[in-house]
Amino acid sequence: MSDAQARIASIVNENDIVLFMKGTPLFPQCGFSSRAVQILDHLGVAYESVDVLQDMEVRQGIKAYSDWPTIPQLYVKGEFVGGSDIMTEMFQAGELQQMVDEAGVAKAG
Template sequence: MGRNTALETIKSQINENEIVLYMKGTREAPQCGFSSAVTKLLSKLKLPFKDVDVLENKEIREGTKEFTDWPTIPQLYMKGEFVGGHDIVREAHKSGELEQFLKDKGLLSRYQGKRTC
């Protein structure tokens, strides 16, 4: 997979899924604490998401950094928009901004009946 193919794959994944988390490992077996924390938050909010293990493909791992001009993993996308990495997602959740973002994007109401928090 070349650079352009990786960027096209990333763009496709983001456009075809409402929520995408580029992470180290998988939701069932995260390979870093930051990826694990974001996975746990999304699961706690009962938000379905596509997890992409960047450790499986170097071009995807490097492509995500180029795609967003963001140097670290995990990277969270919702409705095609880059939300942020671990620290930003955590702070947005604490401040209530994440919930407002979910409402604005129509994601909260869709999954509201399934939420536990």
């Protein structure tokens, strides 16, 4: 496992919810990342974000880690959920709220 893969695994496993995104929650750098942040904020959950634009190893490594080609990527309790489109579909169907409730994820403070 590469250093980047080990760092990614550590981040994913140490946080209930992790969003690998372009930019930050306060300043998303693409529309898909912005949509992902809006969904998580609407759910009112605490989450960790990782700006892949700040680390090219993580930017490439996360794609291999999840075997998913695009960013953003959402993880809940160590499990890969999907990207912005999947998050949107799950949110609209009420499935994302159910997932975070069942996972016992902390609410945002």
